[in-house]
Amino acid sequence: MPLYMDVHKHIPGLTPEAAEGAHAKDLELQDKHGAEFLKYWYDESTGGVFCLIDAPSKEAAIAVHREGHGLVADEIIEVKEGL
């Protein structure tokens, strides 16, 4: 399954709790779209978030975010993990 890094550049008012809440929604919905949200990293000062996602397609990864909380990423990039 492809691996994606998605990049949210600026989520207004982002807090650790808001990030955790949004991620919890992703985890609830991921099975429906055959995706697995593996990790995320956030920067409270800028509202930036990176999510690492295993998903059957870019569209599936986007659909989880859209349905769960509406915070669709600015970019979603297919990546391979380095050795």
Add this chain to the structure above:
Amino acid sequence: MPLYMDVHKHIPGLTPEAAEGAHAKDLELQDKHGAEFLKYWYDESTGGVFCLIDAPSKEAAIAVHREGHGLVADEIIEVKEGL
């Protein structure tokens, strides 16, 4: 120690081997700067790379890249890992 995600938007001619070689240089030099290069992900099609780095400062993380291979990131963002 702070955690950083660095973002290289486009490394011309990036291949898996080139990414691996550059990362090996980072690993060689990281102790000198008190840093630890934890993971990286790359997109061969665009030359994009994300590196996850534990480092005492942004400057220390940048110094490792600069000395090792000169491929300094376009952005380096202090992040926290989500739960």
